[in-house]
Amino acid sequence: MTVMTRKTAAHAPLPATRDSLIRRYHALLSGDERGTRQWLAALLAQVSVEADDLPATPDQLDAWSAAHATAVAQAHAQYLEQRRQGGPRRYFANRSQALWFLQQVAPTKAVDGAWLHASLRHWQDPRFHGLIRTYLEELGEGDPRCNHVLIYQRLLSRLGCLETPALDDQRYLQGAVQLALGCCGDDFLPEVIGYNLGYEQPPLHLLITTHELAELGIDGHYFQLHVTIDNAAIGHASKAIRAVQQLCPAHDPEVFYRRVRHGYRLNDLGLDTPSLIGRFDLDAELLAALERKRAFGQFMHADRCRVQQRTVNQWLAEPGALPAFLQALQSQGWIRRGQNPSDSRWWSLIDGPHAPMFGVFSAYEKQLWHDWIAADWQQPIRPVLPGSWQAAPMPGYEGEASEACMDTLITRMAGNRHALPEGLQATRAYLRATGLAQEGPH
Ligand SMILES: [Fe+2]
Ligand SMILES: [Fe+2]
Numbered sequence: 029m030t031v032m033t034r035k036t037a038a039h040a041p042l043p044a045t046r047d048s049l050i051r052r053y054h055a056l057l058s059g060d061e062r063g064t065r066q067w068l069a070a071l072l073a074q075v076s077v078e079a080d081d082l083p084a085t086p087d088q089l090d091a092w093s094a095a096h097a098t099a100v101a102q103a104h105a106q107y108l109e110q111r112r113q114g115g116p117r118r119y120f121a122n123r124s125q126a127l128w129f130l131q132q133v134a135p136t137k138a139v140d141g142a143w144l145h146a147s148l149r150h151w152q153d154p155r156f157h158g159l160i161r162t163y164l165e166e167l168g169e170g171d172p173r174c175n176h177v178l179i180y181q182r183l184l185s186r187l188g189c190l191e192t193p194a195l196d197d198q199r200y201l202q203g204a205v206q207l208a209l210g211c212c213g214d215d216f217l218p219e220v221i222g223y224n225l226g227y228e229q230p231p232l233h234l235l236i237t238t239h240e241l242a243e244l245g246i247d248g249h250y251f252q253l254h255v256t257i258d259n260a261a262i263g264h265a266s267k268a269i270r271a272v273q274q275l276c277p278a279h280d281p282e283v284f285y286r287r288v289r290h291g292y293r294l295n296d297l298g299l300d301t302p303s304l305i306g307r308f309d310l311d312a313e314l315l316a317a318l319e320r321k322r323a324f325g326q327f328m329h330a331d332r333c334r335v336q337q338r339t340v341n342q343w344l345a346e347p348g349a350l351p352a353f354l355q356a357l358q359s360q361g362w363i364r365r366g367q368n369p370s371d372s373r374w375w376s377l378i379d380g381p382h383a384p385m386f387g388v389f390s391a392y393e394k395q396l397w398h399d400w401i402a403a404d405w406q407q408p409i410r411p412v413l414p415g416s417w418q419a420a421p422m423p424g425y426e427g428e429a430s431e432a433c434m435d436t437l438i439t440r441m442a443g444n445r446h447a448l449p450e451g452l453q454a455t456r457a458y459l460r461a462t463g464l465a466q467e468g469p470h
Contacts, residue, residue: 049201052064053204059444086288097230100231103232108239119237125305130189132304143209170452175447193320207443315351
C-alpha cells in the first residue's frame with residue numbers, strides 16, 4: 029500500500045469559487061453561515077470524481093490504517109538514519125522557514141477540531157462517543173492549557189508571530205472546510221466522519237516537523253502532542269475508524285461509505301504540507317517585510333542616517349529601491365553576509381533592548397534578517413528539551429452551574445468559539461452534564 033494521500037501527495041486542483049476563501053473563513057469564524065451548505069456541496073461534488081486510497085469496505089480500515097502506520101514508521105526511521113549520517117534537515121533550512129510555515133498554517137490551526145462540532149449533540153448515543161471524545165480532547169476538555177487552538181496561539185505569541193502578514197487566499201481553504209463541516213455536520217455526517225478519518229491519521233510530515241522544530245529551538249509541543257494523541261492504536265486515528273464502522277447503517281452501507289470517501293477527499297484540497305514548506309523564499313520574505321515598513325519608516329529617520337550618499341528616508345521613499353538598499357548596506361559594510369549576524373553593525377541596530385531600532389522589527393522579521401545575513405554560516409543548534417512544556421495538573425472545576433442548558437453549552441463549544449473563556453467553561457460544564465469527563469487512574 030502506498031502512504032496515504034492525505035497531506036503527503038500531490039494535491040487536487042483548487043475549487044473554483046467566486047467568494048474569496050479568506051472572506052468565507054472569517055464569516056464562518058464570526059458565526060455567519062450563509063451559503064455554507066451550498067459551498068460545501070460544491071466542494072464535495074468536485075472531489076466526487078477524484079481518487080483516494082481508502083479500502084473498498086469499512087471492515088478493511090483497520091488493516092489499511094496499520095499498513096499506513098507501518099509505512100510512516102519506516103519512512104521516519106529512514107529519515108532519522110539520514111540525519112544520523114549527517115544529512116541536512118529535510119524541511120526547514122533555517123528558523124525563518126519554520127516560523128514562516130507556522131504562520132502559513134495558522135488559519136487551519138486556529139480552528140483545530142472544528143469539523144466535529146455537530147457530534148456533540150449525539151452524546152446519548154455511544155456510537156458517537158469516539159468522535160465526541162476526539163473533539164473534547166481538541167478542546168483540551170476546557171482546560172486552557174490543553175486546548176489545541178490556545179496551545180498554537182501561545183506558540184505563535186512566544187515566537188513573536190501573532191501579527192501574521194496577509195496570507196495567500198488558499199491558506200484559508202482547509203480552515204473554512206473545517207468550520208463548514210462543523211456548522212453543517214447534521215446534514216453531512218458521513219462526510220464529517222470521512223474528513224475526520226483522513227485528518228486524524230498521523231502523517232510522516234508531522235514527525236519530521238516535530239523533529240526539526242525542536243532542532244531549531246522551537247517548542248514543538250503542539251506537533252508532539254498530535255504525534256501522541258492521534259496515534260493509530262487507541263488515539264484519534266483509531267477512534268475515527270471505529271466511528272465509520274459503528275455508524276455505517278445496515279441498509280445502504282454503500283451510499284454511506286461513498287459519502288465517507290468524499291469527506292475523506294476534502295483533506296486533499298489545497299496544497300500538501302511538504303509542498304507548502306517548499307514555497308518559502310527567504311529573500312522575498314525579507315523584502316516583503318521591509319516593504320511593509322516602508323510607508324512608516326520613510327519619515328522616521330534623521331537625515332544624518334545615510335547609506336551611499338542617500339538618506340535612509342530617501343531610500344525608503346522610493347518604490348522598488350529596497351533590493352538596492354540591501355546591496356548598499358552590504359557595500360558600506362553594515363552587513364557582512366555569510367558570517368555570524370552579530371558581526372554585522374546592522375544587527376546591533378535592530379537586536380537587543382538597547383538597540384536604536386528596538387521594536388521596529390518583530391521577532392519573525394528579525395529572524396528573517398538573521399537568516400538572510402547568516403546565509404550559509406551555521407549557527408550552533410539549541411534544541412528544546414522534550415517535556416519542558418508539560419503543564420501541572422489542573423485543579424477541579426467545582427462550583428460551576430451543572431444544570432446549564434445543553435443547547436447553549438453546545439453552541440458555545442463551536443469551532444469558532446470554544447477557545448474563548450466562555451467556550452472553555454461550557455466545555456467543562458458539558459463534560460459534567462454528559463458524564464463524559466475523563467477519569468484519571470485510581
Ligand atoms: Fe488537534
Ligand atoms: Fe486529533
